[in-house]
Amino acid sequence: MRPPALPLPHALSDEDEAALGDLFRKGTPDNTLRAWERDLVYIAAWKRARFGQDLAWPEEERVALRFVLDHASDLSDTPGKAQDAALALIGAGLRRTLACPAPATLDRRIASWRAFHRMRNLASPFDAPLVAATRIKARRAAARPRKPKSPRPLTRDVLESLIETCDYSLRGLRDRAILMLAFASGGRRRSEITALHREDIGTGDYATKGLIWLRLLETKTTRKDEAPRLPLKGRAAKAVMDWIRAAAIADGPLFRPVSQADRVLDRRLKPDAIRVILRHRLRLAGLPEDYATPHGLRAGFLTQAALDGAPLAAAMKLSLHRSVVQAQKYYADVEIEENPATDLLG
The missing domain is CATH 1.10.150 (DNA polymerase; domain 1)
Known part of the structure; x- marks a missing residue:
């Protein structure tokens, strides 16, 4: 545009x-x-x-x-x-x-x-x-109840069911890499995922540590001169490396369209493609297409961090939230459910 x-x-x-x-x-x-x-x-x-x-x-x-x-x-x-x-x-x-x-x-x-x-x-x-x-x-x-950007957070158990639908075709490798990167790097937004280039992926530590680094040139809360570097470990790092190798991506956009003939096209995915991919994987996993939106990956990361007892400050280091109040909302939903005062009547 x-x-x-x-x-x-x-x-x-x-x-x-x-x-x-x-x-x-x-x-x-x-x-x-x-x-x-x-x-x-x-x-x-x-x-x-x-x-x-x-x-x-x-x-x-x-x-x-x-x-x-x-x-x-x-x-x-x-x-x-x-x-x-x-x-x-x-x-x-x-x-x-x-x-x-x-x-x-x-x-x-x-x-x-x-x-x-x-x-x-x-x-x-x-x-x-x-x-x-x-x-x-x-x-x-005109105030109205806050409406979440995603009907449900995509927590780890749901994410695993989506990953299981990804085969080892180029499309499957790409979708697995997108889902795992988006979740494990802190709950990335659609625009942040599709803006990544091969040059933004640091692989120097992968052979020895199983670790890659993502450089986000611009996000909703950071500018180009800040360019945060985020770690991606284990299965998520492997999924991204598997996609890079299979698609033979040496430079340019990291995530690209895949043709019906399972051929990688030479252009970047548009941000709305993440929504299409998520709906497709939800359907294959036996879930309704409107079960969650791409923001569910971001909400799911913070919700899972709260469920696993990760400190809020640690989760915010990856999610790049600047507002503690905004990030705390995900933790509050988990904490109030576990509050012993909710069991006073047994």
């Missing part, structure tokens, strides 16, 4: 504008660029539908306030300009229903809008006291 055209200061020369735009694109993760692109399209379409105007820089506080209010309630039974604008967005394929959007969706779009103002060195209207206070109230009013 082509990176979005970034809104830049009109005062800059064409040369400076191009240089600054290129710098923002190179310094911003691809996932963030894609989110910005979607949000910019949505925001611009909303303002045209609501006010009949294009976006302004800086945007007016009244427009920012109206954006929050229009996305803070269910519009199904409230005819008026807000509903009309929402229907126009639905017609354009930018909105699904008239129901109140999730608070996280509103937060992300506002964050994108604020980022566009920062790129222009302009103050954001969402920082105005009334707008900021309204946003807090809207978030609380």
